[in-house]
Amino acid sequence: MTDPIFDVVVVGSANLDLVANLDHLPMPGETLIALGYAEYPGGKGVNQAVACARMGATTAFVGCVGNDDAGSLLRSVLEGEGIDTSHLRTVDAPTGRAFINVDNHGENAIVVVAGANALVGKEEQFDIPRSRVVLAQLEVPLETIEVAFSQARSNGAVAVLNPAPARDIPKSLLSLANIVVPNETESAAIGGTVNLLNLGATTVITTLGADGASIESTSSNTHIAPYNVTPVDTVGAGDAFIGATCAELSRGVSIEDAARMGAIAGALATTVKGAVPSLPTRQAVLAAQKSVQ
């Protein structure tokens, strides 16, 4: 195998997040007046790529944006973080949008309009750059992730799947993932840890919100303790966890140590509003880790 070019390649979505702050999340049929409003760069793919880069991993992003202001903003955010965008295409569709409600406990509800994200990998020749880790989520076409993971496996990279948002995933795709990182809801939607291990995943890391995370393989089960904070906005917390975990994995540390850094990164991300603005640096994660040792 030739040397990988990047530590982590992220194949994923790029969204403009339209965030309304509310006293509580709306009930069916209810109209609410927002207490605040802001727009942030986001999308699970962009968030996870930025999380990796802030954790010190050389990172490339594979995705699509539209030929519009939101697309230009997202491209410049990625470039500003030092992320390689040579596989970020500008396509003839609007940049993805996420409509996000955040309540006064920091809980959220999100609706994503795919836009340009639906075109990721929809070109005749789809190749991802070589890397140690290939990370994908489910806001881009599933066939594209399958191709990316096939390439990852034949290049000797570790394929990490964040099955978010929860949706039906073909076995042919699940069986290509080495590591699957769902939250509890997503885990239930794809048949739970036992199903994932039976399909070929070596490890399943389930994020448990304020309870930390669990790491399961066929031979072991480890609980990762939470890092306690007072959350103001949980948007992007899962992305911070996964990005940090993948960045650490690309350094060759154990999966347990990687997930411990991930858990701290995820917790820190809940203390700042917005997705991309909340993603911590490795220095901040290390400082927080030291404060509890």
Ligand code: RIB
């Ligand atoms: O995980 C949070 C992200 O989900 C938001 O940034 C939003 O864009 C959606 O993709």
